[in-house]
Amino acid sequence: MDWSFLIRNKESIHVTTDSRKVTPGCVFVALKGEHFDGNDFVEQARRDGAEYIISGENALAELQDLARAWRRELGLPILGITGTNGKTTTKELCAAVLSTKYKLYYTQGNLNNQLGVPLTLLNITRAHEMAIVEMGASHPGDIKELVEIAEPNYGLITNVGKAHLQGFGSFEGVMRTKAELYDFLRAHNGFCFRNTDNPYLAQMAGDLKTVEYHTGTMLSDTHLVGGYNAENVSAAICVGRYFGVSEEDALAAIRAYIPSNNRSQLMQTEKNTVVVDAYNANPTSMQAAINAFDNLQMLQSSNLQMPQAYILGAMRELGEYSHLEHQNIVNMLLERKAEKVLLVGEEYKETTAPYPVFENVEALCEYLQREPLSGYTILLKGSRSNQLEKVIPLL
Numbered sequence: 001m002d003w004s005f006l007i008r009n010k011e012s013i014h015v016t017t018d019s020r021k022v023t024p025g026c027v028f029v030a031l032k033g034e035h036f037d038g039n040d041f042v043e044q045a046r047r048d049g050a051e052y053i054i055s056g057e058n059a060l061a062e063l064q065d066l067a068r069a070w071r072r073e074l075g076l077p078i079l080g081i082t083g084t085n086g087k088t089t090t091k092e093l094c095a096a097v098l099s100t101k102y103k104l105y106y107t108q109g110n111l112n113n114q115l116g117v118p119l120t121l122l123n124i125t126r127a128h129e130m131a132i133v134e135m136g137a138s139h140p141g142d143i144k145e146l147v148e149i150a151e152p153n154y155g156l157i158t159n160v161g162k163a164h165l166q167g168f169g170s171f172e173g174v175m176r177t178k179a180e181l182y183d184f185l186r187a188h189n190g191f192c193f194r195n196t197d198n199p200y201l202a203q204m205a206g207d208l209k210t211v212e213y214h215t216g217t218m219l220s221d222t223h224l225v226g227g228y229n230a231e232n233v234s235a236a237i238c239v240g241r242y243f244g245v246s247e248e249d250a251l252a253a254i255r256a257y258i259p260s261n262n263r264s265q266l267m268q269t270e271k272n273t274v275v276v277d278a279y280n281a282n283p284t285s286m287q288a289a290i291n292a293f294d295n296l297q298m299l300q301s302s303n304l305q306m307p308q309a310y311i312l313g314a315m316r317e318l319g320e321y322s323h324l325e326h327q328n329i330v331n332m333l334l335e336r337k338a339e340k341v342l343l344v345g346e347e348y349k350e351t352t353a354p355y356p357v358f359e360n361v362e363a364l365c366e367y368l369q370r371e372p373l374s375g376y377t378i379l380l381k382g383s384r385s386n387q388l389e390k391v392i393p394l395l
Contacts (some may be wrong), residue, residue: 024049067118083158094234161284166319313382314345
């Protein structure tokens, strides 16, 4: 569809999928979900002043088409970021660094799917100088679909690991899907920022034009918890350097960045020290979090003497690999002779775990009310579906 009638001479476009947020001159997209149907509110949106309404069975596809047209109209450089682990943190760090020099727009929260990416693009205005678009995937072809909407000029894959194996089918499926970002860049004369210490990324990139960086070591005096964030920091410094941000300014921006959304956060409560990383979990990130927890250097020496406790949620969407990967996590805990372990999710009941296993977070909360933890350094890690953030007030 030719969207020039809608985007011509516009400084910005207000798009909403929520009929309650319709304002005069906006675009209302009537999406249909499992429990709602935006088509029921089309007339209301029209009465409230919507300039244009996208509705019907192909509403999402039309929204994506509009987003692509707006992206082309703006013509600004876009950095696409994906990866199994660390893509949101890397996106946030790159944004912190680039914002010291450019008027930047970047993916807000976790809007990185087939709906989130077009909404992100449509939030960019003519006043912005560049953008960062995060892209998530759980099935083959997902990244291909997203890059064909966002049309990035630059790309960064943080890493590849064992996640969404039920959808991808195998680790090789993960690699092929993430590499769809590289494929697009190669075909459109773009290039990538790549960690040369990761052999999988080298294999995937092939002859793609590359700006290289190394994992490096974790910076001191940041608000990030976990040595695994070293590669995220190095990526942000590399991106900043390429776009003309001085290393001094990049380092200052990274040290000032405060993580949110329960990612790599260090919390000091009245009773415990808590490492909160409860937004996402897969075998790769879970193992990295446990290893990093063992080697925490940023806690005060007195805290290092505190007994350790692990509160771990189940990892989802692993399909036939679920039992093996959950058993691997249990084995890691057994090797560490962990003093206190609390596990959430039926998946752990099928392992040899000698630890308490709770069906859900509500059951865990009831336990912690009866048996509160005090004087521990605690790792809180699990998939978002576990809702482990609910236990934080009890820690």
